[in-house]
Amino acid sequence: MAKEKKTATTRTSIDELNESLSGIEQRVEQNKKRIILYVVGLLVILGIGLAWYYGHKSNVENATDLIGQADMSLMKGNDSIALQQYLAVANEYSNGVANRANLNAAILLYKEGKYEEALKSVSEYDAEEELIGAAAQSLKGDCLVNLDKFDEAVAAYDKAVSIANGNELYAPIFLMKKATVLNAQKKYADAGAIYQTIKDSYPKYVAAYRVNIDKYIERAKFQAEQK
Secondary structure, three states, X not given: OHHHHXXXXXXXXXXXXXXXXXXXXXXXXXXXHHHHHHHHXXXXXXXXXXXXXXXXXXXXXXXXXHHHHHHHHHHOOXXXXXXXXXXXXXXXXXXXXXXXXXXXXXXXXXXXXXXXXXXXHHHOOOOOOHHHHHHHHHHHHHHHHHOOOHHHHHHHHHHHHHHHOOOOOOHHHHHHHHHHHXXXXXXXXXXXXXXXXXXXXXXHHHHHOOOOHHHHHXXXXXXXXXX
C-alpha cells in the first residue's frame, strides 16, 4: 500500500514536472517564433526603408537632371521647350525639384496667356521660402485677375502680403495690385485706404520705385466722391 501510494505520488510529481517542462518548451517555442517574426519584421522594415531611401535618392537625382535641362532651355530662350520639360518634371515626380518645376511652369504659362493652366500649376506649388512663396501667391492673384475672378484675386494678394511679412519692398507691390483690383471693382474708398497705407508704412518702396502715391490717393478720393 505504501509502495502504491509512493508510486502514485511519484507519478503525480513526474506528471506535474512533465507538464511543467512541456509548458516551458511551449513558451520557448513560442518565444522562438516571436523572435523569428520580430527579426523577419525588422528585415522587412529595413528593406523597405533602404528601398525608399535609394529610390527617393534616385528620383531626386533624376528630377534634378531633368530640371537642369529645362533651366538650360530657358537660358537659351527656348521657352516652349523649357515649359514642356518643367511640366514633365512636375507631372512625373513629387519632390522638392518637382515643386520648383510647378512654379517655373506657371510663370511660363502665364507669359503665354494660358491663365487657367498657369493657375493650376501655381496652385500645386508649395511655398518653401518666404518671398518666393509670396511671389507665387501674387502670380496666383494675377491669373485670377485675368480670369475675371476679382474677389479670389484680392484674397490671393492678401495672402501674398501676409507671407511677405512686412517686407518693405515686396509687401507694398502686392498691396498695389490689390488696390488696383479694388479700383476695378469700383471700391474706390477701399483702394484709397490701401494707397494711404503704402504711403504711411512703406516709404522705402515709394522712394525706390518713385511711385507718385499721392496721385493714387487723390484719384481714389475723387472717384469715391463721384460714385
